[in-house]
Amino acid sequence: MTRRLLQVENLRVHFPVGGGLFSGPRMLKAVDDVSFSLGPAETLGVVGESGCGKSSLGRAVLQLIPPTAGRVIWQGEDLCRLDADAMNVKRSELQLVFQDPLASLNPRMSVGAILREPLYSFEPGIARSEAEDRAASMMRRVGLRPEMMNRYPNEFSGGQCQRISIARAMISRPRLVVCDEPVSALDVSIQAQIIALLRELQAEYEVSYIFISHDLSVVRHLCHRIMVLYLGKLMEIGPKREIFDTPRHPYTQSLLSAVPIPDPRQARQREQKLIEGDLPSPLNPPSGCVFRTRCPHATPLCLKATPALESTGSEAHQVACHYWQDITRDTHTEKPTGE
Amino acid sequence: MAATHARPGRRPASASDQRTVMECRDLTVHFDTPNGRISAVNGISFDLQRGECLGIVGESGSGKSQTFLAILGLLASNGHASGSVKLHGEEILNVSRRRLDAIRGEKLAIVFQDSITGLTPHKRIGEQLSEVLTQHRGLGRGAARAKVLEMLELVRIPEAEKRYRMYPHEFSGGMRQRVMVAQALLCQPDVLIADEPTTALDVTVQAQILKLFKGLADHTNTALVMITHDLGVVAGLCDEVMVMYGGRVVEHAPVDELFYAPRHPYTRGLLACMPRADRDSEELTAIPGQPPDLEALPPGCAFAPRCPYAFGRCELERPILETAQPGHLKACHLEELP
Ligand SMILES: Nc1ncnc2c1ncn2[C@@H]1O[C@H](COP(=O)(O)OP(=O)(O)OP(=O)(O)O)[C@@H](O)[C@H]1O
Ligand SMILES: Nc1ncnc2c1ncn2[C@@H]1O[C@H](COP(=O)(O)OP(=O)(O)O)[C@@H](O)[C@H]1O
Ligand code: SF4
Ligand code: SF4
Ligand SMILES: [Mg+2]
Ligand SMILES: [Mg+2]
Numbered sequence: 161m162t163r164r165l166l167q168v169e170n171l172r173v174h175f176p177v178g179g180g181l182f183s184g185p186r187m188l189k190a191v192d193d194v195s196f197s198l199g200p201a202e203t204l205g206v207v208g209e210s211g212c213g214k215s216s217l218g219r220a221v222l223q224l225i226p227p228t229a230g231r232v233i234w235q236g237e238d239l240c241r242l243d244a245d246a247m248n249v250k251r252s253e254l255q256l257v258f259q260d261p262l263a264s265l266n267p268r269m270s271v272g273a274i275l276r277e278p279l280y281s282f283e284p285g286i287a288r289s290e291a292e293d294r295a296a297s298m299m300r301r302v303g304l305r306p307e308m309m310n311r312y313p314n315e316f317s318g319g320q321c322q323r324i325s326i327a328r329a330m331i332s333r334p335r336l337v338v339c340d341e342p343v344s345a346l347d348v349s350i351q352a353q354i355i356a357l358l359r360e361l362q363a364e365y366e367v368s369y370i371f372i373s374h375d376l377s378v379v380r381h382l383c384h385r386i387m388v389l390y391l392g393k394l395m396e397i398g399p400k401r402e403i404f405d406t407p408r409h410p411y412t413q414s415l416l417s418a419v420p421i422p423d424p425r426q427a428r429q430r431e432q433k434l435i436e437g438d439l440p441s442p443l444n445p446p447s448g449c450v451f452r453t454r455c456p457h458a459t460p461l462c463l464k465a466t467p468a469l470e471s472t473g474s475e476a477h478q479v480a481c482h483y484w485q486d487i488t489r490d491t492h493t494e495k496p497t498g499e
Numbered sequence: 500m501a502a503t504h505a506r507p508g509r510r511p512a513s514a515s516d517q518r519t520v521m522e523c524r525d526l527t528v529h530f531d532t533p534n535g536r537i538s539a540v541n542g543i544s545f546d547l548q549r550g551e552c553l554g555i556v557g558e559s560g561s562g563k564s565q566t567f568l569a570i571l572g573l574l575a576s577n578g579h580a581s582g583s584v585k586l587h588g589e590e591i592l593n594v595s596r597r598r599l600d601a602i603r604g605e606k607l608a609i610v611f612q613d614s615i616t617g618l619t620p621h622k623r624i625g626e627q628l629s630e631v632l633t634q635h636r637g638l639g640r641g642a643a644r645a646k647v648l649e650m651l652e653l654v655r656i657p658e659a660e661k662r663y664r665m666y667p668h669e670f671s672g673g674m675r676q677r678v679m680v681a682q683a684l685l686c687q688p689d690v691l692i693a694d695e696p697t698t699a700l701d702v703t704v705q706a707q708i709l710k711l712f713k714g715l716a717d718h719t720n721t722a723l724v725m726i727t728h729d730l731g732v733v734a735g736l737c738d739e740v741m742v743m744y745g746g747r748v749v750e751h752a753p754v755d756e757l758f759y760a761p762r763h764p765y766t767r768g769l770l771a772c773m774p775r776a777d778r779d780s781e782e783l784t785a786i787p788g789q790p791p792d793l794e795a796l797p798p799g800c801a802f803a804p805r806c807p808y809a810f811g812r813c814e815l816e817r818p819i820l821e822t823a824q825p826g827h828l829k830a831c832h833l834e835e836l837p
Binding site for chain 2: 209210317319320347348349350351352353355356374376377378380381382404414415416417418419420421422423424425426427428432434435436437438439
């Protein structure tokens with residue numbers, strides 16, 4: 161078992177929303193009772209449809225939004241209990257990279273200033289010349305020419321801005337970076353460059369990633385373990401290979417089945433198990449198993465009882481479905497060779 | 500020459516060929532801006548057959564959308580199109596607004612990425628959709644309503660009767676996109692142009708919409724143009740694919756050939772840099788550099804600054820789109836890829 165860097169226990173993020181004249185606000189459960197751990201230099205992928213709570217989870221781990229309940233244990237210390245000053249000290253170890261590269265950079269600061277800022281705030285006594293040197297070498301490290309230091313974000317392309325965001329996140333030598341859809345806004349050819357950069361930096365700095373993405377192809381390529389969320393709840397979590405080769409949860413199965421495959425023969429042959437319908441409103445999630453309104457295997461039990469997260473045999477692979485064993489057996493009798 | 504090439508693969512098209520719905524020849528689009536003239540689309544030619552699905556792939560800014568906006572007469576006011584586009588033999592490029600409106604109602608339809616822009620916010624869905632029929636097809640209200648309900652059911656809008664009276668904002672993104680598809684299909688267009696119709700949607704919903712398009716291709720004669728940056732979408736849906744780069748077509752081939760025997764370095768590069776969900780990908784080979792800046796295109800091959808095979812001639816002379824083998828066109832100075 162890997163040494164645990166981060167241990168998240170029963171995390172909840174509930175937002176009060178609405179609330180009219182005669183009714184109090186209702187609670188939107190963006191993240192509901194999610195637990196997981198993360199080791200050093202490990203990448204955990206977080207996948208699921210829009211609104212399932214991926215960003216809320218990432219932000220709550222970093223304490224950028226206050227968790228409603230639960231514990232976020234970082235190297236033995238519960239971050240939820242730290243006061244603002246103590247938390248700020250920790251921030252050098254815990255960084256975030258956003259989806260929209262341009263919007264996440266201050267348009268009035270030069271790239272050099274953007275990169276030096278974290279150094280000044282985390283290493284208050286640092287000499288200007290050292291900060292400049294480190295900013296320059298970080299620029300080089302992410303594939304930008306240090307001569308571009310005096311330019312402003314709007315003079316860079318989307319891919320270059322994402323390199324700057326990554327440089328800014330990495331310059332304080334964090335142990336964990338939450339990457340929230342860092343390549344989703346980029347062109348395919350640029351995506352591959354950024355993915356390669358993230359991998360190299362991980363190998364070099366032993367940084368861990370929580371990699372949030374709706375793109376399962378990218379996740380398969382980059383992550384060691386994967387967590388599948390649906391309406392704020394953890395459906396399945398496990399090693400990458402098991403999630404992709406033997407997904408146990410009906411939702412994971414249909415997500416994988418829906419991903420387009422860039423291979424015409426495969427695409428023609430494959431039998432897709434698509435789920436019908438749309439995501440239910442997160443304000444009014446289904447009772448019992450939240451996936452039941454779209455699940456082809458749902459029974460009356462699923463309407464009443466919320467399935468608990470169970471281990472599937474290998475301890476690291478867990479699934480929340482009453483019938484995962486039956487479903488596994490069925491899929492195996494249908495397709496004995498498993499393709 | 501691009502302007503005169505016959506459609507790859509199948510028999511040469513002519514206006515009398517019943518199967519050919521659209522012939523586009525040497526379509527060029529430029530924009531006048533304060534910084535000068537931008538060539539967004541250069542000399543695009545293709546034919547569309549009944550029931551065929553043509554995929555258009557390329558990175559953002561490669562000219563995919565402007566090509567088809569020009570065909571639909573929907574360019575921004577600083578945009579100008581030239582060349583020729585014939586629909587059933589009738590020239591439709593740069594014709595009068597009135598004629599275009601009529602054509603768009605009857606024969607050509609488009610579905611955009613952002614379904615909300617295609618729908619009027621303050622009008623009930625049913626009203627908006629049936630208007631298309633009462634105005635363009637002269638149907639009575641009852642008949643129009645029946646047809647709209649039929650279409651909403653076809654695109655699998657649950658409880659169509661109830662939804663008929665709802666407003667666009669009361670629909671989810673995926674449902675709105677399906678409504679847009681229903682609207683586009685109402686008049687049984689000869690050509691349906693879908694511009695990144697699933698880019699903003701979740702994979703689960705994307706798969707539903709793509710299945711809908713697939714069924715459309717199999718069950719009607721509507722020709723489909725699928726504009727996308729995602730080669731995965733193309734693989735499962737299209738018969739033919741055009742790859743665009745810097746405002747030009749760099750490769751045009753039947754879908755299997757494009758994927759299994761690409762003839763252009765850019766196409767090969769795109770395929771090599773895509774991770775896949777169905778198997779472990781080896782190291783991805785990223786394409787170095789950035790997509791070209793249309794305001795500063797190099798004189799030779801636009802891909803030369805990023806091409807691993809570029810040689811002396813590439814920087815001086817622009818390769819033209821020519822037949823590499825029957826039905827397969829490419830614009831590259833190399834005879835064969837190494
Ligand atoms: N500040 C907030 N107030 C109220 N609701 C919120 C707030 N932030 C997020 N939500 C809701 O919480 C749920 C989860 O949102 P979140 O942004 O975490 O989803 P996501 O999985 O990151 O989605 P996407 O893929 O679209 O980025 C959504 O229903 C969202 O509308
Ligand atoms: N109104 C306009 N004025 C100037 N340039 C434009 C205008 N509209 C589009 N362009 C440019 O035309 C090029 C092609 O755009 P487009 O066809 O929309 O690309 P895509 O392949 O992403 O669909 C882009 O570089 C874009 O910036
Ligand atoms: S618990 Fe029931 S509804 Fe939920 S995933 Fe399993 S079978 Fe489907
Ligand atoms: S013409 Fe030259 S630069 Fe362009 S794609 Fe072919 S080999 Fe590469
Ligand atoms: Mg998000
Ligand atoms: Mg476009």
